[in-house]
Amino acid sequence: MSISSDLRGAVERFVAGAAQPALLDSGEEPLLMVADQWSLREWNGRLVIEAWNADRNLIRKVSGIVEHRRDRLLLTTERFPKSPGELRIADLGAPSGLEAVRRSTRTAFRERFRLMLEREYPGWVVEEVSSEPNLEESLSGSFPRAFIRCGSKGMAAMAAHPDANDPCGLVPLGLVWLQHLRRREKKVQIGRLLLYAPLRREHEVTFRAAWIDSGHVQCHLRVYDDRDRTAAVDFGDFGNADSTLPPCRRPVAPNAESPDLPEIGAVERVEQSDGGVSLRVRGLEFARWNAGKLTCGIGRRKSASMETVESTARELLRVRSDASHDRASPLYLQQPEAWLESMVRGSPRTIDPMLMASPLYGQVPIFGAPDRGVVDLLGVEHTGRLVVVELKATADIQLPFQALDYWVRVRKHLYAGDFERMGYFPGIALLREDPRIVLVGPALEFHSTSEALIGAISGRVEITRVGLAADWRKELRIMFRLRGAERP
Numbered sequence: 001m002s003i004s005s006d007l008r009g010a011v012e013r014f015v016a017g018a019a020q021p022a023l024l025d026s027g028e029e030p031l032l033m034v035a036d037q038w039s040l041r042e043w044n045g046r047l048v049i050e051a052w053n054a055d056r057n058l059i060r061k062v063s064g065i066v067e068h069r070r071d072r073l074l075l076t077t078e079r080f081p082k083s084p085g086e087l088r089i090a091d092l093g094a095p096s097g098l099e100a101v102r103r104s105t106r107t108a109f110r111e112r113f114r115l116m117l118e119r120e121y122p123g124w125v126v127e128e129v130s131s132e133p134n135l136e137e138s139l140s141g142s143f144p145r146a147f148i149r150c151g152s153k154g155m156a157a158m159a160a161h162p163d164a165n166d167p168c169g170l171v172p173l174g175l176v177w178l179q180h181l182r183r184r185e186k187k188v189q190i191g192r193l194l195l196y197a198p199l200r201r202e203h204e205v206t207f208r209a210a211w212i213d214s215g216h217v218q219c220h221l222r223v224y225d226d227r228d229r230t231a232a233v234d235f236g237d238f239g240n241a242d243s244t245l246p247p248c249r250r251p252v253a254p255n256a257e258s259p260d261l262p263e264i265g266a267v268e269r270v271e272q273s274d275g276g277v278s279l280r281v282r283g284l285e286f287a288r289w290n291a292g293k294l295t296c297g298i299g300r301r302k303s304a305s306m307e308t309v310e311s312t313a314r315e316l317l318r319v320r321s322d323a324s325h326d327r328a329s330p331l332y333l334q335q336p337e338a339w340l341e342s343m344v345r346g347s348p349r350t351i352d353p354m355l356m357a358s359p360l361y362g363q364v365p366i367f368g369a370p371d372r373g374v375v376d377l378l379g380v381e382h383t384g385r386l387v388v389v390e391l392k393a394t395a396d397i398q399l400p401f402q403a404l405d406y407w408v409r410v411r412k413h414l415y416a417g418d419f420e421r422m423g424y425f426p427g428i429a430l431l432r433e434d435p436r437i438v439l440v441g442p443a444l445e446f447h448s449t450s451e452a453l454i455g456a457i458s459g460r461v462e463i464t465r466v467g468l469a470a471d472w473r474k475e476l477r478i479m480f481r482l483r484g485a486e487r488p
Helices: 003-017 097-120 167-184 203-209 306-319 336-346 399-415 450-456
Strands: 021-025 038-043 046-052 057-068 072-079 083-091 125-130 145-150 153-159 189-198 218-224 230-232 267-271 277-281 284-290 293-296 375-380 386-391 436-442 462-468 478-483
Touching: 003 038, 003 046, 003 057, 003 072, 003 083, 021 057, 057 083, 097 125, 097 145, 097 153, 097 189, 145 167, 153 167, 167 189, 167 203, 167 399, 167 450, 189 203, 203 218, 203 399, 267 336, 277 306, 284 306, 284 336, 293 306, 336 375, 336 386, 336 436, 386 399, 399 436, 399 450, 450 462
Parallel strands: 153 189, 189 218, 386 436, 436 462
Antiparallel strands: 021 083, 038 046, 046 057, 057 072, 072 083, 125 145, 145 153, 218 230, 267 277, 277 284, 284 293, 375 386, 462 478
């Protein structure tokens, strides 16, 4: 039996036994091996494998097998005419299949990104393109990054994959990449940051990029389609941020209709904009009264009696305490931002002396995008100026821009007069002045890139950072209060 026949048999057996066989060629998207869309044949004593779909055609001469496992088959190949290489056949239906697709797709898009840059900047040299994570520099592998150069001038570039979960991450991570290059390439003047977002997914990226300080860097956003055709985005002509502001339905006599809980420690009663009352322990909601109905449960609530509510509250107060001996309990660890929110609600002037103690609204306006993993509070100064308070209990590189996302929406509704029209801040004359941002978190949990990112945001956005002592669950003690990009 010939070597070609042995290879053919190995390939055919692997494909027949795979749930979802696919060809993974370096720099290319996975190509599914669908019946009648792939073949094996001999040519000049060598086995030739071919696969195709509506967009692509792949042909390789197979010379041997490097690795043969249940979920993958690694082959040595010759590209035409004679160029050695490797080709992987993987079972995408196997447990390791998704990871194989992720790696292959990341590599393929990195090469697409390189070609975009080479096509758009023919007088420049693409010095570097990478999609490998760099944890030391806080660079994710999710966004390929590039450095391009023309003499003593350079540009930083970053792109979001077409299937990126959150293309908005382009902006802060692009700025981190820019900062890294400026430190590394000291002889090159790097004045521009190029960001590439998938077409029809650039909306949220635009609002972040539009507020980058042009004195810090010239930020340019481009969109690309499925054929890698690109177009520039005009920051000045992009409509409004996506958010809604529901009516604030507060009863004439607050809580008049809600039931009286027995005397149970520090159970919080937080009025909701829909007229309901949320019952919480250290920020964790466990019951709600709305329209004459009492529900109880953590995460998923159902109708309950007052006795059930009382017993749940007592258990939460036992475990969810700064003096708890059961700090590994999910009830203690769950929703740290909510716990921090409850502390801030209890003492808002500790965080910012200008803040009025009430009203303090939670997460209004409502985003059109999914939950961002942070807690937003909206308050007002005695002067009538709005204050956006962003809370985060753990380090998050996105925090300054998550606050900016919320600020853009609050600003929109403020200038449109929506807060007054919808019943918020009754009796308070709101200033038609850009809101302030206050970022609140444990002092040691602000991300190392915070100063650089805040420094890149337009000076029109007034940002204050408030760092708390590590024992913030017990009491709020201020370790620092910094304006803008000031360092502790």
